[in-house]
Amino acid sequence: xxxxxxxxxxxxxxxxxxxxxxxxxxxxxxxxxxxxxxxxxxxxxxxxxxxxxxxxxxxxxxxxxxxxxxxxxxxxxxxxxxxxxxxxxxxxxxxxxxxxxxxxxxxxxxxxxxxxxxxxxxxxxxxxxxxxxxxxxxxxxxxxxxxxxxxxxxxxxxxxxxxxxxxxxxxxxxxxxxxxxxxxxxxxxxxxxxxxxxxxxxxxxxxxxxxxxxxxxxxxxxxxxxxxxxxxxxxxxxxxxxxxxxxxxxxxxxxxxxxxxxxxxxxxxxxxxxxxxxxxxxxxxxxxxxxxxxxxxxxxxxxxxxxxxxxxxxxxxxxxxxxxxxxxxxxxxxxxxxxxxxxxxxxxxxxxxxxxxxxxxxxxxxxxxxxxxxxxxxxxxxxxxxxxxxxxxxxxxxxxxxxxxxxxxxxxxxxxxxxxxxxxxxxxxxxxxxxxxxxxxxxxxxxxxxxxxxxxxxxxxxxxxxxxxxxxxxxxxxxxxxx
Amino acid sequence: xxxxxxxxxxxxxxxxxxxxxxxxxxxxxxxxxxxxxxxxxxxxxxxxxxxxxxxxxxxxxxxxxxxxxxxxxxxxxxxxxxxxxxxxxxxxxxxxxxxxxxxxxxxxxxxxxxxxxxxxxxxxxxxxxxxxxxxxxxxxxxxxxxxxxxxxxxxxxxxxxxxxxxxxxxxxxxxxxxxxxxxxxxxxxxxxxxxxxxxxxxxxxxxxxxxxxxxx
Numbered sequence: 127x128x129x130x131x132x133x134x135x136x137x138x139x140x141x142x143x144x145x146x147x148x149x150x151x152x153x154x155x156x157x158x159x160x161x162x163x164x165x166x167x168x169x170x171x172x173x174x175x176x177x178x179x180x181x182x183x184x185x186x187x188x189x190x191x192x193x194x195x196x197x198x199x200x201x202x203x204x205x206x207x208x209x210x211x212x213x214x215x216x217x218x219x220x221x222x223x224x225x226x227x228x229x230x231x232x233x234x235x236x237x238x239x240x241x242x243x244x245x246x247x248x249x250x251x252x253x254x255x256x257x258x259x260x261x262x263x264x265x266x267x268x269x270x271x272x273x274x275x276x277x278x279x280x281x282x283x284x285x286x287x288x289x290x291x292x293x294x295x296x297x298x299x300x301x302x303x304x305x306x307x308x309x310x311x312x313x314x315x316x317x318x319x320x321x322x323x324x325x326x327x328x329x330x331x332x333x334x335x336x337x338x339x340x341x342x343x344x345x346x347x348x349x350x351x352x353x354x355x356x357x358x359x360x361x362x363x364x365x366x367x368x369x370x371x372x373x374x375x376x377x378x379x380x381x382x383x384x385x386x387x388x389x390x391x392x393x394x395x396x397x398x399x400x401x402x403x404x405x406x407x408x409x410x411x412x413x414x415x416x417x418x419x420x421x422x423x424x425x426x427x428x429x430x431x432x433x434x435x436x437x438x439x440x441x442x443x444x445x446x447x448x449x450x451x452x453x454x455x456x457x458x459x460x461x462x463x464x465x466x467x468x469x470x471x472x473x474x475x476x477x478x479x480x481x482x483x484x485x486x487x488x489x490x491x492x493x494x495x496x497x498x499x500x501x502x503x504x505x506x507x508x509x510x511x512x513x514x515x516x517x518x519x520x521x522x523x524x525x526x527x528x529x530x531x532x533x534x535x536x537x538x539x540x541x542x543x544x545x546x547x548x549x550x551x552x553x554x555x556x557x558x559x560x561x562x563x564x565x566x567x568x569x570x571x572x573x574x575x576x577x578x579x580x581x582x583x584x585x586x587x588x589x590x591x592x593x594x595x596x597x598x599x600x601x602x603x604x605x606x607x608x609x
Numbered sequence: 610x611x612x613x614x615x616x617x618x619x620x621x622x623x624x625x626x627x628x629x630x631x632x633x634x635x636x637x638x639x640x641x642x643x644x645x646x647x648x649x650x651x652x653x654x655x656x657x658x659x660x661x662x663x664x665x666x667x668x669x670x671x672x673x674x675x676x677x678x679x680x681x682x683x684x685x686x687x688x689x690x691x692x693x694x695x696x697x698x699x700x701x702x703x704x705x706x707x708x709x710x711x712x713x714x715x716x717x718x719x720x721x722x723x724x725x726x727x728x729x730x731x732x733x734x735x736x737x738x739x740x741x742x743x744x745x746x747x748x749x750x751x752x753x754x755x756x757x758x759x760x761x762x763x764x765x766x767x768x769x770x771x772x773x774x775x776x777x778x779x780x781x782x783x784x785x786x787x788x789x790x791x792x793x794x795x796x797x798x799x800x801x802x803x804x805x806x807x808x809x810x811x812x813x814x815x816x817x818x819x820x821x822x823x824x825x
Binding site (some may be wrong): 168233235236246247271274276280283284305340344346347348372373374377415416417419420421422490492 | 615664667671673699712714715717718728763764765766768793794796798799802811812813814
């Protein structure tokens with residue numbers, strides 16, 4: 127059935143992108159903004175919590191000004207390590223600072239159809255198919271809702287999307303597409319049914335919840351309420367900032383980090399004030415807006431720097447991070463996609479981001495491509511290999527073998543070679559064939575990646591959800607539908 | 610100062626994106642008895658055109674375009690009472706009712722579209738974010754809108770773009786207005802599905818589409 131999950135751990139490569147003094151300056155600047163400029167929290171519940179804890183609350187504007195000490199004390203309550211649970215306990219994910227896990231991107235609105243290649247609007251079956259393929263891939267550790275189930279009513283769409291994932295995969299689900307209290311309550315209920323009760327769910331969170339902030343310096347009311355529901359049930363909750371240079375943040379990278387950090391840590395602190403010790407994570411996918419159009423770019427050197435820098439901030443606050451890497455701005459799987467996804471993921475991995483989001487989407491997280499999904503997994507595998515670095519010991523120095531072969535020989539028939547050759551990376555989607563073979567077929571990694579996806583979809587059978595559980599999930603969704 | 614020099618300075622204030630300077634020059638022109646329409650068309654608009662050209666050939670960027678748009682707005686705000694006093698008005702390309710739909714608070718793209726539309730010469734009624742369906746329809750009727758432009762960032766709120774189109778049909782306004790939609794999840798297929806008239810992925814494109822839709 128499902129194999130073991132591939133993660134980056136025990137890295138031999140590291141990067142100091144910011145000095146401790148620089149991180150402290152970013153932190154101090156962030157507290158200054160939260161205390162004097164304030165952050166908008168348009169949720170009555172959130173405002174009540176802030177007020178009860180001594181923050182200055184303006185009910186008219188929903189802007190909250192919080193003394194730095196309150197933020198710092200609240201953040202100290204957050205657990206530094208915990209695990210994301212999976213339906214199959216062998217696939218639990220320890221967020222302990224020594225693992226980088228990969229998920230799918232989300233939430234796209236179109237799909238390059240796996241059979242016809244035609245671009246079309248995304249639907250529920252796509253969420254299910256993507257989850258099924260993700261279930262079989264060792265590189266995929268957890269799921270986001272990859273695309274929107276637009277054939278379901280908006281009211282319960284987020285719940286049907288989760289059902290699609292749980293029915294097709296035994297891995298952890300992290301939803302980024304539930305943004306109100308009503309759906310969040312039902313999602314918790316659904317997760318509890320699968321876990322076997324609310325208390326089990328608290329110990330084994332099969333679901334985590336990711337919410338977006340509303341830059342600059344704001345939160346979304348429904349998202350806050352949904353996150354509070356999740357935290358109450360013991361589900362890990364994270365806030366992602368996408369504040370971007372030029373538009374929703376200053377043109378400078380440092381200023382953009384301050385804006386994003388202020389959004390993330392203020393919301394994280396709120397969760398800790400409401401539910402001290404609740405598992406939380408930092409989340410970020412910052413970028414620079416395009417100079418010509420102001421549009422989201424989904425790539426570029428600024429992205430790559432943010433990808434590494436924000437993990438250092440999360441380390442400073444001692445909480446796990448979910449980092450937006452991949453998610454190229456390219457229109458199709460091409461040079462542009464390869465460059466952006468490799469560099470963004472390398473930078474986010476080299477600093478050991480706990481969760482990487484994610485594989486498969488093109489055009490700034492809008493269009494799903496199965497080719498891209500599989501090729502992104504290969505990028506992750508390459509980085510996984512690079513992060514292992516170079517091991518120097520007697521065995522790897524291989525002096526005896528070098529002496530045996532001596533000048534002019536070759537190493538192909540050495541036992542040492544046989545023993546170690548499988549440590550050499552074997553690509554799935556790089557074309558290393560002779561030129562004439564390529565010339566004859568004119569195919570490449572994109573075709574092979576798509577073939578592999580088609581093959582998985584037609585052969586892989588995920589461990590099914592108990593039919594009784596499945597019908598209970600449907601019952602919960604139906605209740606929300608009627609309500 | 611000579612009138613010609615004043616016009617040049619006006620254009621320059623727009624190019625530099627200096628709102629205060631532009632407003633100051635507008636006041637000066639009123640004091641000098643210059644026709645406010647001349648101040649706009651011979652002075653400030655030259656700056657807008659220059660920035661537009663520079664932008665088109667890649668020499669200027671979006672923030673410069675936005676600042677020029679804001680400077681233009683500041684100048685026109687000063688000149689408007691004078692226009693009214695003289696019983697004249699600035700010829701606009703059309704009226705646009707603009708908003709982010711109900712349940713959605715994402716603002717920046719919508720606001721950027723508003724700036725680009727005003728800079729292009731449209732009269733923009735920006736209703737802000739989280740605007741209920743019927744409020745949009747009422748506003749379109751009250752101002753006699755030529756275009757209703759709606760933004761949404763979530764697939765779950767995007768459905769209200771369809772609701773607005775249906776409501777416009779219900780009150781018999783649909784054939785009097787063009788409907789433009791925007792936001793990250795909006796695609797050509799969605800536009801077709803809900804029967805909107807146009808969409809653009811970015812603000813500059815939106816201004817171009819608006820002109821196309823009205824044939825101006």
